[in-house]
Amino acid sequence: MTTVRGRFGEYGGQFVPETLMAPLLELEQAYEEAKNDSEFLAQLHYYLQQYVGRETPLYFAERLTAKCGGAKIYLKREDLNHTGAHKINNAIGQALLAKRMGKKKIVAETGAGQHGVATATACALLDLECIVYMGAEDVRRQALNVFRMELLGTKVIAVEKGSATLKDAVNEALRHWVTHVNDTHYILGSALGPHPFPTIVRDFQRIIGDETRTQILEQEGCLPNTVIACIGGGSNAIGMFYPFVDDQDVQLIGVEAAGNGLTTGKHAAAIYGAQKGVLHGAYMYLLQDENGFIQEAHSISAGLDYPGVGPEHCYLNDIGRAIYESVTDEEALEGVKLLAETEGILPALESAHAIYYAAQLAKTMSPDETIVVCLSGRGDKDVHTLIDAIGGKNA
Amino acid sequence: MIQKAIDNVLARGDRAFVPYIMAGDGGLETLKSTILRLQQIGVTAIEVGIPFTDPVADGPTIELAGQRALQKGTTLKSTLATLASFADEITVPLVAMTYLNPILAYGAEKFAYDAKQAGIHGVIIPDMPLEERNIIYSALQKEQVSLIQLVSLTSPVERIAQLTAASEGFIYAVTVNGITGARSDFANELEEHFAKLKAASPLPVLAGFGISTPEHVKKFASFSDGVIVGSKIVDSLANGDWTTIDALVAASKKIR
Numbered sequence: 065m066t067t068v069r070g071r072f073g074e075y076g077g078q079f080v081p082e083t084l085m086a087p088l089l090e091l092e093q094a095y096e097e098a099k100n101d102s103e104f105l106a107q108l109h110y111y112l113q114q115y116v117g118r119e120t121p122l123y124f125a126e127r128l129t130a131k132c133g134g135a136k137i138y139l140k141r142e143d144l145n146h147t148g149a150h151k152i153n154n155a156i157g158q159a160l161l162a163k164r165m166g167k168k169k170i171v172a173e174t175g176a177g178q179h180g181v182a183t184a185t186a187c188a189l190l191d192l193e194c195i196v197y198m199g200a201e202d203v204r205r206q207a208l209n210v211f212r213m214e215l216l217g218t219k220v221i222a223v224e225k226g227s228a229t230l231k232d233a234v235n236e237a238l239r240h241w242v243t244h245v246n247d248t249h250y251i252l253g254s255a256l257g258p259h260p261f262p263t264i265v266r267d268f269q270r271i272i273g274d275e276t277r278t279q280i281l282e283q284e285g286c287l288p289n290t291v292i293a294c295i296g297g298g299s300n301a302i303g304m305f306y307p308f309v310d311d312q313d314v315q316l317i318g319v320e321a322a323g324n325g326l327t328t329g330k331h332a333a334a335i336y337g338a339q340k341g342v343l344h345g346a347y348m349y350l351l352q353d354e355n356g357f358i359q360e361a362h363s364i365s366a367g368l369d370y371p372g373v374g375p376e377h378c379y380l381n382d383i384g385r386a387i388y389e390s391v392t393d394e395e396a397l398e399g400v401k402l403l404a405e406t407e408g409i410l411p412a413l414e415s416a417h418a419i420y421y422a423a424q425l426a427k428t429m430s431p432d433e434t435i436v437v438c439l440s441g442r443g444d445k446d447v448h449t450l451i452d453a454i455g456g457k458n459a
Numbered sequence: 460m461i462q463k464a465i466d467n468v469l470a471r472g473d474r475a476f477v478p479y480i481m482a483g484d485g486g487l488e489t490l491k492s493t494i495l496r497l498q499q500i501g502v503t504a505i506e507v508g509i510p511f512t513d514p515v516a517d518g519p520t521i522e523l524a525g526q527r528a529l530q531k532g533t534t535l536k537s538t539l540a541t542l543a544s545f546a547d548e549i550t551v552p553l554v555a556m557t558y559l560n561p562i563l564a565y566g567a568e569k570f571a572y573d574a575k576q577a578g579i580h581g582v583i584i585p586d587m588p589l590e591e592r593n594i595i596y597s598a599l600q601k602e603q604v605s606l607i608q609l610v611s612l613t614s615p616v617e618r619i620a621q622l623t624a625a626s627e628g629f630i631y632a633v634t635v636n637g638i639t640g641a642r643s644d645f646a647n648e649l650e651e652h653f654a655k656l657k658a659a660s661p662l663p664v665l666a667g668f669g670i671s672t673p674e675h676v677k678k679f680a681s682f683s684d685g686v687i688v689g690s691k692i693v694d695s696l697a698n699g700d701w702t703t704i705d706a707l708v709a710a711s712k713k714i715r
Contacts, residue, residue, distance in 0.1 A: 069590075079559060079586045081516045083611035083636055086618070225522070231513065238515045243637035245613060341560045342586065343513060347594075355534040356564025358512045 070259020073382060075375035078258040079342045080238075087245050092260040094165045099267065104164065111156050115189065116146045118153075118271065122279035122436070127406040128423065135289065135429035137422055139409070139439040140276050142300065147182050149412065149441030150272060150300045151253060155182035157268035159190050162249035169193045169248040173237040175202055175230035175296065176367035176414065177209025178441055179253030184218035186251075194218040197236040199229035202366045209445050227360040230296075230370045234344050254297025255374035258345030262302075262375050269303025276436055277307050284434055290315040290425065293438035294417040295388065296332065296367050298374035300440035305386060315387070318377060319421045321363035322390035332361035334373040335381050335388040348372045349381075364393035364449065365413035367441075391417040397453055399423065400443060412441035413449065460580045461504055461552045461605055461628035465663040465684060468503050475503040475629075475665055475685025476676070476711035478692040478704070479556065481524035482507050483533025485697065487541045491548075493696060498551045500708050506583065506687060507542070509535050509557035516585035518640025520690035524697065535561040535570070542577035552580040554607065554628070559587045559594070567598035574604055581605035581628040589625055607631050610656060612646065623660035630664045632656055632683065640690045641671035653682045673710035680714045 070076050078088060098104040112118045120141045129137045142150040155172075162170060170192045174180030180196040187194035196213055200222040203210050213220050226232040234257075241250040255265045273291075280288050291308055293301035295318040308314045323331035334349040341350040343358055351359040351371035361371045380386035391399070396413055399420030403411050411419055415438070422437045429435070443450070465475045478497055482490055490507075497505055510525035510533050517525070535557060542553065555574060562570045562584070574582065582604060587594070589608060599606050605627035610619055613636060623630055632653065634645055656664045666679040667687030679686050688707055695703045 077591050078588060079591055080588065081585050082588055082609040083613050083633060085588050086613040086615055226512065235513050235515050239638050245636050341563055343560065352560065352564065354564060355536065356561035357529070358560070
């Protein structure tokens with residue numbers, strides 16, 4: 065009975081209730097067919113181009129580069145996608161897949177609300193009924209996105225249980241899916257969960273890296289020295305990294321959320337924590353205590369506030385192909401201000417982790433080297449959090 | 460031992476009755492008296508739930524009981540130690556129901572050994588399907604702790620054959636698409652589903668999820684080898700309502 069399907073090294077797998085095994089197989093088969101179907105791919109391409117606004121620019125951040133005084137920094141502008149983040153790439157892909165499978169209803173989880181908004185958008189566009197589970201804490205932090213989802217016709221359900229954040233929203237979305245499995249598809253938003261989700265999400269997000277690779281070759285004539293992306297579950301990062309994995313000279317750096325600081329225990333840096341375990345269908349690095357109970361993650365950015373990290377990242381870490389660093393809440397806030405002041409771009413708090421790290425790293429590199437940062441989302445959704453965090457100090 | 464206990468019940472013309480209890484709900488100090496009383500009123504085996512922070516297969520009743528148990532500091536370790544302290548007084552087989560991660564953190568081999576010492580003859584792991592069982596299976600085999608497989612309404616025919624062949628002790632037949640917890644309705648095709656399962660299975664087939672009244676017990680007893688009752692037992696224990704529990708157990712007797 066052993067299979068190695070859906071494994072990245074020892075990570076991944078399908079640790080789900082038996083009721084979900086048949087639907088996961090159905091999903092896997094449907095996806096395998098779809099990804100080889102030129103009609104499906106043409107439809108996806110049409111929406112990504114005409115509706116999402118791809119391709120997104122690879123923008124040379126000249127003033128940021130000058131300010132750091134080292135390597136040239138390029139920004140992959142996923143913040144310019146319709147709905148303001150990379151999440152729409154996957155949401156449109158999976159919504160089209162759901163339609164193809166004859167599923168009329170969608171359930172999704174959301175942390176920052178970006179995946180929820182993207183899914184609500186795709187469902188409005190493709191006439192699917194949509195329910196989004198969101199931790200009550202995140203509903204409070206991201207009120208703007210809750211209202212956006214509701215305007216798009218989605219029902220948002222606040223999850224009061226546990227830490228009332230992304231992990232608890234995933235629990236409820238999984239419960240909902242188990243209970244309505246016959247007519248509902250679960251649009252998982254990150255490169256997490258049981259096989260085939262980590263692969264599907266990666267494949268729908270790899271357009272980020274594919275475009276970047278072509279664009280940097282056009283603009284610089286060579287591949288970048290370093291590619292940097294923030295990591296919660298890891299969807300923007302895996303989408304950015306994957307097309308570069310075989311380019312051994314390109315350094316891949318994922319930036320986890322260090323929250324209040326790694327030594328405080330209040331962070332979301334699962335790879336840093338180095339404990340392995342099973343949650344939400346996958347074997348992965350996981351924040352947990354000695355009893356195997358899942359610990360709450362802490363980050364100022366709701367989208368990174370998750371105790372695990374996608375299985376493919378765990379594998380890339382172990383084989384040394386990617387390295388994983390971390391940035392604190394305070395540093396991420398500095399990243400927001402830095403990009404806003406030098407480039408006139410307000411990054412999402414999630415992306416600001418990558419920006420801050422890139423800025424520090426650039427200083428240690430020479431001007432003929434290049435860094436690409438995945439600017440995974442825009443920061444409008446975070447204005448309330450920013451007012452609380454920096455507004456008072458500047459006033 | 461689990462299968463033998465069920466076979467004995469069936470030979471008497473009764474059906475198996477397996478209550479689910481949440482270890483540590485009300486404090487681990489209540490575990491002994493609860494288990495001893497349940498075995499006294501004639502249950503076939505007892506499913507002992509281990510609380511977990513993220514119980515995705517459970518509905519609100521069991522999830523809340525788990526949260527109460529967690530608040531009292533209950534862990535897999537403290538539960539096994541408590542059970543071991545009165546294992547010589549336990550006369551029915553215990554089945555541990557735990558999510559996988561606490562076992563991985565405990566260590567699979569140590570878990571299997573300590574479970575056996577604590578009177579646990581089988582385990583049910585709701586987030587570990589057959590394909591993933593190798594992560595702990597050899598450890599369980601070594602201690603002869605049965606790994607009980609769940610079969611769902613969505614399991615296709617070929618898969619049912621694999622699951623029933625692989626299961627040990629009994630087959631846990633999930634009666635609904637969904638999570639644990641009381642329900643008023645079940646699908647109409649259940650009898651057919653159970654007929655298929657019983658035909659495929661060399662082991663007794665027990666029905667679980669959503670069974671909450673003596674009428675449900677009688678209904679499922681008519682076409683399965685017994686029932687597992689969770690949320691209703693957990694609720695009744697939390698309220699000290701043994702009358703309800705007695706009535707549920709009584710409904711499993713004298714079926715034919």
